[in-house]
Amino acid sequence: MHQYFTSQAVLLSSTTHFAAAPVTADIESNCNILQQQKQKPSCDQADWGLSFGKFIHPTESNATHGMSDSELFWRASMVPFKNGYPFKRTPKVAFMFLTRGPLPMLPLWERFFRGHDKYYSIYVHALPGYKLMVSQDSPFYERQIPSQKVGWGTVEMADAEKRLLANALLDFSNERFVLLSESCIPVYNFPNVYKYLTDSAYSFVESYDDPSRYGRGRYSRRMRPEIMLFQWRKGSQWFEVQRKVAVYIVSETKYLSLFRKYCKPACYPDEHYIPTYLNIFHGSLNSNRSVTWVDWSMGGPHPATFGPENITEGFIQSIRNNGTLCLYNDGQRSMCNLFARKFAPEALEPLLNLSATSLAFDCPRDQVEEVGT
16 A cells, blocks of 8 residues: 555565574564664554555555556455444545546636535546646645546546546545536535435436437447346436445446447447446436536537526526425435536636526535435
């Protein structure tokens, strides 16, 4: 672990010389044998790089590490068999931003997160070589993870999603994981989003059977018998999952390899891989819907983009409650969408103007609306 996180592990090599210890040497003497000549901490002080705090929160202050993807996915797949935690655990929501570069809505998100530091963590996957420039007091400071090239519509998108999940899983306090783009905004304040997600018994991954050429028409028979046509699903890329489901996704390799081989444009892995995988194996943990609102009414390969002229209190309210009900746990609720996209960079200023009124970002954490009202 020393090569990935900035711990002070003692390295033993073939050149290390050990003094012969008498059979009757006590524990303190045996401990001293393993100490370097210049550094001689007591047995109680030496942790050999296995600091418990670093183990449960390895990237809390900085999301950078030196692991390869295979090493990262292996590390993130570790699940303790023992129930409970040997530390006071406050469940956090991991906000994972998948972006090409800049985050034009960053000032809005900074207001959204303000005052709630104990309840969230942030991870940003940008194109290699891009550096997110923010001040040291920003919640986005040093939250970029090691990234790889991502091509739109390719399996690299699924790789990036798994990379974000794996990095977030390194922190044992992260319980919910939401994937967002640079054009996403929150349509409720942080307390309401946190309560909605942490109180849910299910993940929010849109997964449905689309009989058209844009759904079943993208299926390849070469995926049989592992994936049959009746198991094929489609859904929004922008998901939210619980920790258990995140571990399942990061640990899975067999089905992603099928998508890597056989899901080529006009088959898009980001719309089919996770919805199909969860449908086959973990459907009982999924609500089969997304909590991110988009407008596809214009048609075409991309949803509608909203500019400053669209930003009104009425528009935000229409996203929050469009007259439909959705399943939440085992009941029906009118509160269905927590986030929305796509918003043009020019929409930032009017959105900031609404942040203290209709969006209520200044609401203290204990003033949370009743879920579903």
